[in-house]
Each structure stands twice: as C-alpha cells, then as structure tokens.
Amino acid sequence: MPVESIKGRGATRNSTPKRFNLQERLVEGEWLDSVEALDGVPKRRTTVTIEHPKSILTRNRSPDIGFDRSVNAYRGCEHGCIYCFARPTHAYHDLSPGVDFESRLFVKPKAAQLLHATLSRPGYECAPIAMGTNTDPYQPIEERWRITRSIIELLVETKHPFTITTKSDRVLRDLDLLKPAAELGIVSVALSVTSLDPKIARTLEPRAPTPHRRIAAIKALNEAGVRCHIAIAPVVPQITDHELEAIVEAGAGAGACGGFYLPVRLPHEVAPLFRAWLDEHFPDRASKVMSTIQSLRGGRENDPNFFSRMQGQGPWADLIRTRFEKAAARYGLQRSKFGLRRDLFQPPQGNQLRLL
Template sequence: MFHFWAMSQDTFDPDIRRAGRAACSNAESRFERLAMRYEDDGWARDEAPVTLRTELRQERARRIITYNSSPDLPFDRSINPYRGCEHGCIYCFARPTHAYLGLSPGLDFETRLIARPNAPELLARELHAPAYRVAPIAIGTNTDPYQPIESTQRVMRNCLKVLRDFNHPVAIVTKGTLIERDLDILAPMADRGLVRVGVSVTSLDPAVSRRMEPRVPSPARRLETIRRLSDAGVPVRIMTSPLIPGLTDHELESLLAAGAGAGAQAASWIMLRLPRDVSPLFQEWLQAHFPDRAARVMGHVRAMHGGRDYDAQWGRRMRGSGPYAEMIAARFKVAARRHGLDRRQPALRCDLFTPPARAGDQLALF
C-alpha cells in the first residue's frame, strides 16, 4: 500500500534544525491548489529546537522498468528503487518528480523518502515476459540507489541479484560508497561483461561538496570507491557532473586527474541543469552560501541557455550552447586525453541473457 503525506508546508518552523540539508525552503508542489505557511503563535519560544528527521514510507509499485525515447540518453530503460534522495544534492534534476506525489521538491525531497520493496519481484516478472527484449538497464539516473537508506532496505542489492540471475547487463550511477558492499555481485558480473559503474565527483573541495551535497560521502571517499571498484575489475568512469559555471568548473582538470589516479577508465561531464523547481531552489541556496558568486554563476547559466535558466531541448539540455559551453567542452576533451580517459567503456554484453527456470516452467527439449 502506498502512503501519502499531508500537504507540504511552504516553510518549516524557522527554529527547526536543518543540519545536513541543502534546500533552504519547502515550497508546495506546483500541482497543489492550496498553499500553507508557518505562522508563529508565540507558544513555543522556550522549547528546544527540533532537528528535521528523515521519514521513510513504502510503495507497492505496479511496474519497475521505465522506458524512454530520448535521443540524448545512452539507454532506453531504467529502474528507480527509491523516490526522493537523502543525499540532498541541491542541483538534483530529479527534485521536480516529488511534485507528482504532492510533496515539495525542496526539503521534502531530501527528508520524505519512498522505498519500493517489491522492485526485485517486479523486475523478475518483467524480465520473464515473452515480449521482453534485452538491452542495458540504467540504475541511478534519477535518484541514487546507494543513498543511506539502502543500507537497511536493500532494494538495490536485491535488484542486482535478479539481474545477475538473468545475466542481464546493467549500468549504475552513484555517489554512494555503499556500492562496495555489493562487490560480491558486481565483480562476477563484470567478469562476464555485464556491468559498468559511473561515480559522480563534483568537487574536490570538502567544504563546497558538503554544502552542495550534504549527505554524500566526501570527495576523497568517493575516489577511494573508484579505486576499490577498479581493483575488483569493475569498469568505472568518473562523472564530473554537474559542472557549475563560476563555482566548480575551474576544478575540471583536477577532477579528471584525481579520477585517473584512482583507476577510472573513462570520464564524462554534464553542465548544471535547472529544470522547473530546481532553479529557484538552487538560486536560493546560492544566495545563502555563495552570495558573492550568485550573479556570475547564473549569468553563465543563462548565457548557455539563450537567456533562460534552462533549455530543455534535446542536444542542448546536457551541455548548453555558446562560447562558455564550448570552452568547457574543449577543456574536458584535452584533459581527458591527457589522462587516458577519452575512451568509451566496453559495450555491455546482451548475448548472455537467459531467464532462469521457474517452478512449473516447461523444460527445454535440448
């Protein structure tokens, strides 16, 4: 059964402690007809401040594989074990998806999470379907499958077991070091050419990283994850995504050098994307943490998107356009070649896909 929360408040009590949270506000979903706001009635003045805690609900999903036809994505199907993400990255382009649940893309996205415990069961059922045609499944392209709640929910691990049993190819994107727990599954899959991983490192500055992505492991710890995956034989690329113009883009060469030093085999980059609710949340965060750079950052962003905060057109939404975007692309190309990261990861194998026999299945004659 799926449980909804009550409507999100426009703002929380200002005395609530938001330690480890990036969003500065909690505006209603854009689909809500009514708005609520906090009003101090004067009665709680002497009470100790309350810390904003993470809440978890469960959803019994009806389907788990999502298909897309986007020409600028290298995959046509994906899985999302969780809705919302405790990592709390302020720039996360998945934040607007919380609005479809009647929740805020702001603090709700970071604190009101939804697990999908029947995902492995649904995945096995959908892979068994006679009409299913194998192609790599992407996981982590929306919310992180290795966010902190995975340590207890284990939805991602159980999905990996299904993919392993079917010999199904999978591409994983994460910032979470919890992926190391699953090396007992990933390493044998990598030996068969069935898995590759992208680890996102957005800045080498721990202070900047902590403000942008408050519950993500430190940059140094993520680089260690790249090393451990690589040492286990898992193909891994460093993802310098997103690059934030005027804030983190000056680190591009250093990020690639650090990734190569940790054992990454390839690299990729995406420019900051600010769709829908993400733009006001990001700008509010900029003013709170980097007011001296806010105008410059947003000036570069708008210059790359035709004067707008975001251009959703295919072919431009990931990289932007214009001189600044071209300069970043050129810098990436040069630095990637210098560090041996200018190569594609090996194609994942689809020829090994074999649905395992189920109780009651007719056995093969030969």
C-alpha cells in the same frame, strides 16, 4: 505537518510547487517563517514510506540518453544535492522538491519481484538497464532496505546487462555481485564527483560521501576488475568548474576507465531552490553564477531541448568541453563507453527468485 530545522540539508527552503495548483501549506499563517523564528526547533528527521507500484521498469525514448530503460528503487534522495534534476518529481506526491525531497523518502521493497515478472514475459528484448538515473541507488537507506542489492542479484542470476550511477562508495558493499557480473561483461559503474573540495561538497551534496571516498571507490572497483568511470556531473560554473582538470586527474589516477561531464541543469522548481542556495552559501557571486548558467542555456535557467540540454550551448559550453577534452588527453582518460553484452541473457526460471 510539523516543521523542523533544515540544518544539514541541501535545500534552504521547502516551498510548495505551483505547477500542479497545490494548496499552500499554511498553519495559522506563514508557517515556515513563524516556526523558524522560534528557538529550539527540532531537527528534521527522515521518514520512509513503503510504495507498492505495479511495475518497476521505466522506458525512455529520449534520443540524447544512452539507455532506453531504467529501474529506480527509491523516490527522493537523502544525499540532498541541491542541483538534482529529480527534485520536481516529489511534487506529484504533494510534497516539496525542497527539503521534503531529501527527508520524505519512498521505497519499493518489491522492486526485484516486479523486475522478475518483467524479465519473464515472452518476447522481452534484452538491453542494459540503468540504475541511478533519477535518485541514487546507494543512498543511506539502502544500507537497511537493500533493494538495490536484490535487483542486482536478479540481474546477475539472469546475466542481464546493467549500469550503475552513484555518488556513494556504498557500491563497494556489493562487490561480491559486481565482480562476477564484470567477468561476464554485463556491468558498468559511474561514480559522480563534482568537487574535490570538502567544504563545497558539504553544502552542494551535504549527505553524500566525501569526494576522497568516491575517488577511493573508483580505484577499488577498477582494481577488482569492475569497469568504473568518473562522472563530473554536474559542472557548476563559478562554483566547481575551476576543478575540472583536477577531477579528471584524480579520476585517471584512480584508474577510471573513462569519464564524462554534464553542465548543471535547473528544471522547474530546481532553479529557485538553487538561487536560494546561492544566496545562502555564495552571496558574493550568486548573480554571476546565474548569468553564466543562462549563457549556457540560451538565455534561460534551463534548456529542456534534446541534445543541447546535456551539453549546453554558447562560449561557456565550448570552453568547458575544450577544457575537459584537453585534460582527458593529458591524463589519459578516455570517453566513457558502456558497451555491455546482451547475448548472455537467460530469462528467470519459475515464478520465484532463487537468490531472494
């Protein structure tokens, strides 16, 4: 596999995971060091692979997550957020959670058809379907593939409740579907804003829309009658935590109907990728950042335990929670609530999707 420049990507490396005993990718020695030393290395281009799964609805039994099922139209995410907890999933494809996760993408073009079959099964019990829980449903390739839109078309047709979490103002493209869904009370959207500083956002989330576009999208959604929350997820101590109050104020000013925050998580291969990112972009405070994260995570880089993994623990967790609560009270931002109607659901009629 040719190695290209990683300029403009979130991850600064593309190492092979060790957890699955995968072979190191060697081409006449240490290929990464050798190739990057050469002049004129071409820019890495994004590739897309079509995936043909047998099912699309993922079940979740985690007691600290407010949904029990989700749909992910894509694997990998071109937004390139360095902290993304979904990065390790690329290792199952013998790909790196680093730059591969951002540039070797997988699409599921028949996602809506698979979901149609699931919703048609006798005895199916309706509950909100979460979208954007693993990778962003409105990442750049959605512009071409429109898989997220096809899923929403089905959910609106069947009056099935759903939630969307995204970092992209591309969600506004589907307002023609979201507005009738909102009128039925079956949709809720959360826009993630981690920083208002364009410079920080460019390195932290290099290919996601700029912060001001996300704030504008929150305003546009709520003005259109679509309930939209602001998600400060994640809060990165010593990097973005100083902006907590400003983000709450911006979200409230844009009409966000609620908000929440999550401290940064660094599971498995995300931790070394994040450390390398710190060394590249914030070498002056890298050790301080990691020390604070370890304080939040019980002395480790990641806490996988239910409940504490979402809120953190210790003095830093208490401080962030107190600051968020005070800012929310000051600017009138409510805690996010995703109560959606389930009683309107009508199973699909026939074997074909009427809107596709």
